[in-house]
Each structure stands twice: as structure tokens, then as C-alpha cells.
Amino acid sequence: MTGSYEQISEQHLPSRLAESVRLEGARKQAVETGRTRLVLVAAVFAFAFLVLAGRLVHLSSIGEGGKGHLALSGGGEIGLARAEILDRNGVLLASDLGTASLYANPRLVLDAADASARISGLLPGVDRSELFSKLSTSKRFVWVKRHLTPRQQYAVNALGLPGFAFLEEQKRVYPQGSLVGHIVGYTGVDNRGLAGIEKHLDERLGTAARNGGAQPPLRLSLDVRVQHVLRHQLSTAMETYQALGAAGVVLDANSGEVVASVSLPDFDPHRIDKAPDAYRFNRASLGVYEMGSTFKIFTLAMALEHGTADLADSIDARKPIRVSRFLIRDDHAKERWLSVPEVFIYSSNIGAARLALDVGAERQRKFLDRIGLLQKAPLEISEVGQPIAPDPWRKVSTMTVAFGHGIAVSPIQMATAVASLVNGGIRVYPTLMAGNASVTSAQERVVSERTSQTLRRLLRLNVVEGTGTKAEVPGYFVGGKTGTAEKVGANGYRRRALRSSFIGVFPTSAPRYVVLVMLDEPKGTKETFGYATAGWTAAPVVGQVIKHAAPLLGVEVDSPDGHAPSENVDLGRKGRQLASF
């Protein structure tokens, strides 16, 4: 470097300056400064060239700018438009599949009449004249048909028509079909959720997935095996009793997880346009009904909890009560004083009304509110029914609500409220998300451990001895309560149109699950001796569901011979002791 510099300076600098190099003092100083500056400039240039060379190597080895990084991180992921939905055991309930959608560019279509004739011949649901008018426009893009099957795609391709092309789209599929249709819901043609989980969690499943890449699958609390058992038993019962509809819920009594929820008739989420509105209606969560005698569970719990009655008390049920224009009477009136357990197992409306009156209207309303019967169930689907409660809450309301009339709640709410009472008295909230146990957070006690235990004994007694005998499954210690409500018609209650329900709990020693079954207008058969009441129609369904589902749920059979840690409930009748659980 120095050599070349000297050469350059001697060649190009004027000779006067070359001579002055030998000069001393201030002049020499100036030349030194000039040299240093030149060295500095040369270094800067050298550095710039090095940077260029380095960049060149970088570009040839890594690729052009960010493209290389993009290709590496892309990793061949398939862009799911929506996150998957799984059941609690990982069974696929909803997923995306890539399909081809056919579109046309009308400007490129040569013969619109011929093309529309051929295409409409291949694809069902494509109208010839409609397609012709679409193709006759001067637009550049019209949809012909969305989501073709591979076979249709092949056939359209084989036509070789110019102006037609395919666009790859994602389509939602539901491998379990109608089994979980009411809960999972469905999506529209543009993959937006329109019902159920799909609608309620549309953001989580859809939009978020589109923006933030792959979303983890959503795991529900449902168990398709239990769901199937419930649906199968309900549809069998619907057929046997020629019911108009049916609903059923299996709920984890301790966590509030909905293990199964069925509403019949149901629909195929793939053919949603063919399902009538009534089929899309979710009876288990959206429908609110007067549940009838199953409400006596709450009346009993309330009376015991507030100490206005205990099991040894007797209630006057000799004759019907008349309150203003209402007459409260018993279906199979005993016309005598009944003990509190008898009020429960004989399902005495008069007894329940009296028990409720002793508690009082305000305390009754607060109690029902505390177990979640007066607000909407906090369920993760968009179809949740608003309960209908009496307003104002008069004395007569207190009495009718005591046996489940004048108040309408959804089956899910019903099951949740019972779960909160029998699980030891801790409030549970229904949820459809797996592992979303509400009990782990702050525990809300609704009744004391003791009241809860007494209730379990009463429920068990009712299955051993009362109206619920047909729900018994030896080994599982089922407890439960029947409810037969008359449906409201044009002129008050219709005596022949019933809504029969049964709410079961098992095992009563330490409840794991609550099972609720409701049949809409069942008709009696020869086997039921013409009865359509809950004890004959709904109770056996609960028994069957428990029998088939309990092993799947891992509930152990306890001493199947039927002898169990027994606890006696004194019915208050002379010389009679009943063994219960």
C-alpha cells in the first residue's frame, strides 16, 4: 500500500511538491496529514468492497432475501381454516378437508349456452338457466358450485371447457354426523360458525386460526361413546312410546362437564338445509320446560337446609289445597298425613306445596337462584334457553314451583342443579370444555354436606321403593326422581299430553354422574299398561343408559348382589324399616 502510494505521489504530484517532501517543519507536517487521510479513504473503500463481497456470498448461499426463511419456516403446513374439535378422548368431531370449488370467468367462456347445459348436467344443484344468466354477464368471476367431490371435479375437468377453473377451499366435515350435531353445530359455506360450539367459539376456531396460523384443536367434555348410548336409548324409547321428541343429559356431578347431551329429533350437519327448524332446536339446552315433580328434589333440599322440616316430620296431605283459582291435588292421593320421605317417594304435590310454604317465597327464590335455576346456564354454545320464573313471586307461585309448575328451566340447568345438591353441596357450572372443572376454583357451597347426604338417601329410596324402581341397575346404586308434567295447551294444561322426565344419580354413595332423560308426549304401551308417566317411560331409559354407560365411564360395580353399606331411612310408617343404600 505504501509503495503504490509513493509511486502515485511521485508520478502525479507536481515536482515542486516532490522536492518539498524533503522539507522540514510545518511543510512536512502537512504532507503527513495528507498521507494519513489517503490511508483512511483506502481503508473505507476496502471495507465497502468486503461488505459487497460478503453480501454476494450470502445471497448465493442462502437465497434471495427473506424468501429462504419463509420457505424454511413454512414447513409444508396445511392451512386449516378452522381448528379441529375433538371429544374428551380425542375422537375427531369436526375437521377441515380441502375441496375444490368451481368458478368461471364469463369473459373467457366461449359458448355460454353449451357450457351451462353440460355443467348443469354434471353437477346436481346447479340450475341450467341460472348458470346461463351468470355466464352471460361481463364479470370476471362467478361461482358455479362450491365444494365439489373429487369425482365431480374430475368430470368437469374432463369437459375441458375454457373459462372454468377450480379454487382450493376448506370444507368443514363432521365424521360423527348427527351424533353430536346439536352441540358441535355447523358452519356455513364460507366456513363461519352458524350454531353450537362452532358459532359460540367462532373466534377461537376460525378467525384466530386464520390470523395466527395453526390453532390447537379444541377438546370438548363430550364422550362419543356415552353420547351414542344416550342417543340410542332415547331414540329407541321415542319409537317405543311414539314420543314427539326426547332430550337427555349426562353430567359429571363433581366438575359439571357435560359428558353427553342429546336432543331428538336431530339433524345431519352436512345437510343442514334439509333439516326443519324443529330438528335444529336443541331441547337439552335451548328448550325450557316445566319439569314437574323432579323439582321436589329442590323443595326437599330447601326445607331440610333451612331446617323448616326434617325427615321425622309429618305433613298433612289429606285433602287438596285450594289457592285462589288453583286446586293443588295429588295424582295418587294417599289422603292421610305423610312423612317427609313419603312426600318425596309418593311425589305428593300437596306435601311439597306445604313444605315450600314453610320455607317462604323469598328464601325459595334465593335458593333456586343459588343453584342456578333462575339464570341462563353458562354453556359454551349459542343455543341456551332463558329460564322462565314467576314474576311477581306470589304465594301461589311458591306452591306450584314446589312441584315444578309455573317455572320453566332447561334440562341442562336441571341436571346441573341436581348435581350441585347431591355432590356434597358444592355448586357446579355446566361446561362443554374438557378439563374446565369449575370446582377447582373458589368452592361455592349451596347446601351442607349433611343435607346432601340426606337427599342422596331419599333419591336412592325412591328407586328402591318409590316411583323410580324401573331405573334400578343392580350394582350402581342409582337414585332418582320422576317428573311427569302436563303440557300447556290452548286451554290450560292438557291432561293427556305429558312430558315425562327422570333425573338419576349414580352411585348414590358418592355421586359421579347425573343422568337426565325427558320424553315429549310419550304414549303408553301394552308393556306399561297404558301408562305414559315418567316412572314407566323415562325411568327405564335412565336405567338402560346407566347400565351401558357406567362401565364406559369407569364407574365400578359395587357389591352387585345388592347388599351394600346400608343406611336405614325411617319412612315413619309403623313397623316398617326400609333399607336404602
Added chain:
Amino acid sequence: MMRPLYIAAFVVAVMLTYGLYSMKYEVQRLESKLLSLQTELRSEREAVQVLRAEWSYLNSPERLQKLAARHLELTPVSLHRLAALDRLPLKEILPDSGKRGPEPNPSASKTSWNKTSSRNAAIADGDR
């Protein structure tokens, strides 16, 4: 004095040029390979997705129940035949020949053995 330096610089430049070009082509080759692998991966993943949906569809309880009813001679296991493993008495091994006791009925034993590994699944099998 300068000549060897020039020659050395020239040789280095030629080597670098060659190195650069060969590396560039190598990178291009690898990139197209990556692209084809990614395409392949994508189509495989799509196939997996389709197969998972099909698996779920083919395993739907309703379909299994129909098939079982048609092809299997099984009935739901009655509840008194279910027991937790720790409640079963240990089998005695006869001292003389190492023979075990009488073999249990195979269909009955299947349920109880399955039960050891997965209690739920075993009963599900029997049930459908």
C-alpha cells in the same frame, strides 16, 4: 516483487468465482428439493387429515354397533361379570406339573384381561 502477489490474487479470484458458482448451483438444487419435499409433505398431511376424518367416521359408535350386531355373536357384558383386578383372587399354580387351573371360558376371560390394561375400552368392546 509484485508479480507473485498478482498471480496469487488472480488464482484466489478464480477459485472464489468457481466456489461461488458451484455453491450457488448447489443451493438452487437444494432449494428445489426442499420445495418438492414441502409439496410432498403438504399432500401427505392432507392425506392424513382425510384419513383421520375417515377413521373417525368408520369408528363412529353407531356404525360399529350395526356391524357388531350383524357380524358378532356378542351380547353386552352383564354387570356381575365385571370386577376390578385387585378384587380377583390369585390363581394357584399346581406344584407338580406347573399346570394352571382349568382354563376359563375364552370369551369371558377376554373381557377381564382387557380390563387390566384399559378398563373402559374393554367394556366398550363387549358392549357393542
